[in-house]
Amino acid sequence: MxxxxxxxxxxxxxxxxxxxxKADQNYSQDEEIRINKFIAHAGFCSRREADTYISAGKVQVNGEVVTELGTKVRRKDTVVVDGQNLSLExxxxxxxxxxxxxxxxxxxxxxxxxxxxxxxxxxxxxxxxxxxxxxxxxxxxxxxxxxxxxxxxxxxSYSVRKTYQVRTDNPLSEAQLEQFLDGIELEDGPAKGYNVVQFVDDPHTFEMSVFEGRNRLIRRMVEFHGTEVTKLKRIEYAxxxxxxxxxxxxxxxxxxxxxxxxxxxxxxxxxxxxxx
Incomplete structure (x- = not known):
């Protein structure tokens, strides 16, 4: 390492x-598309999340509330989600x-x-x-x-890789870094690191990849070994x-x-x- x-x-x-x-969304003014697709392609949220907004009555089309998931709209329609006016950019x-x-x-x-x-x-x-x-x-x-x-x-479910450069208050030993490879147990479940590499000329610093996005994951993994992160930088994503x-x-x-x-x-x- x-x-x-x-x-x-x-x-x-x-x-x-x-x-x-830039990729234009090649819909004509009169072409009909499902409203959840419209909302997702407007950048507001995912299609699945759009369905939740629709079911909750938080979507309006041309001033009327719509709750039917299969509703279709056109590019020229006025679509408002949770008070925000959307358009296909x-x-x-x-x-x-x-x-x-x-x-x-x-x-x-x-x-x-x-x-x-x-x-x-x-x-x-x-x-x-x-x-x-x-x-x-x-x-x-x-x-x-x-x-x-x-x-x-x-x-x-898509396990997107994220790689971080981590500097710690106290240096972690090779055995402690290897524990990340084997997996450690946090309060919200096991966590595992990949491609853990310690810097030769700076034992306080190492790099590690993870395939999760849990809150403060890297910091909590370091805290597992009784020290703290003093500097954290994401150097690679997907x-x-x-x-x-x-x-x-x-x-x-x-x-x-x-x-x-x-x-x-x-x-x-x-x-x-x-x-x-």
């Missing part, structure tokens, strides 16, 4: 900040290198800096974080208005890395990256050349 430290790299391809892999996908002390939410009642502040004016479309990084955790965060993709990436993206900066995902994510969670790929 050894690893050397690599140096930081400057962002080289600045065009990636400006060239989104082109799908947009961003990768953000989140800074410390930034909140993973679209707004904050205490007026603290959010991830949306870090991508302000990035796009004319509303996007949402895929999962969460806590305030003191830095690193890779995806944002998109593709509701189906976001939901599946976060769903435990095969994507922070290469060439400095702290606090972002880039659009490339077309092949978007389709690799969609294939990973068993969604159809998008034909960007045809605008769908």
């Amino acid at each position: 050894s690893k050397g430290k690599g140096g930081n790299k400057n962002y080289k391809n600045k065009a990636d900040y400006k060239k989104p892999a 082109p799908f947009v996908y961003l990768l953000l290198h989140k800074s410390k002390d930034v909140i993973t939410t679209t707004d904050d009642e205490k007026d603290r800096t959010t991830v949306m502040d870090q991508i302000e004016s990035a796009t004319g479309h509303r996007v949402y974080p895929v999962g969460r990084l806590d305030r003191n955790t830095t690193g890779l965060l995806l944002l998109t208005n593709d509701g189906d993709l976001a939901h599946r990436l976060m769903h435990p 095969g994507l890395t922070l290469k060439d993206v400095p702290m606090g900066r972002w880039r659009f995902l490339r077309q092949n990256e978007v389709n690799n994510l969609r294939k990973m969670v068993k969604l159809e790929t998008l034909d960007f050349n045809k605008g769908n």
Whole structure:
């Protein structure tokens, strides 16, 4: 279990900040689609979650409440979910290198800096974080208005890999790190780490992958050994890395990256050349 430290790299391809892999949702004004699909493709939530909003009477179409799950709507209809007016925007996908002390939410009642502040004016479309990084955790965060993709990436059944660089207050021994590989028991069930690698020149620091998204999972796994995380950074998510993206900066995902994510969670790929 050894690893050397690599140096930081400057962002080289600045065009990636400006060239989104946008996929237009190729629905005509009069084409009928199921309302849960409309809501998901508007980026509000997943189709399954949309069904819950519909059943609860929180969805209006052209001013009328609808509760029938099979209801079909058209692109030109006015669809409001829980007070929010929705429209079918082109799908947009961003990768953000989140800074410390930034909140993973679209707004904050205490007026603290959010991830949306870090991508302000990035796009004319509303996007949402895929999962969460806590305030003191830095690193890779995806944002998109593709509701189906976001939901599946976060769903435990798809076992999306997340890799973290972890610095601890007290160094963990090789035996303790190997316990992560074998699995440890937390208060909400067993937890297991993968590809656990300790830095050669810094015994306080190691890397570890997990395939879960439980709250504070890495921090709680470290606390299992009687110490605390002093620095936590997500360096990889679903095969994507922070290469060439400095702290606090972002880039659009490339077309092949978007389709690799969609294939990973068993969604159809998008034909960007045809605008769908």
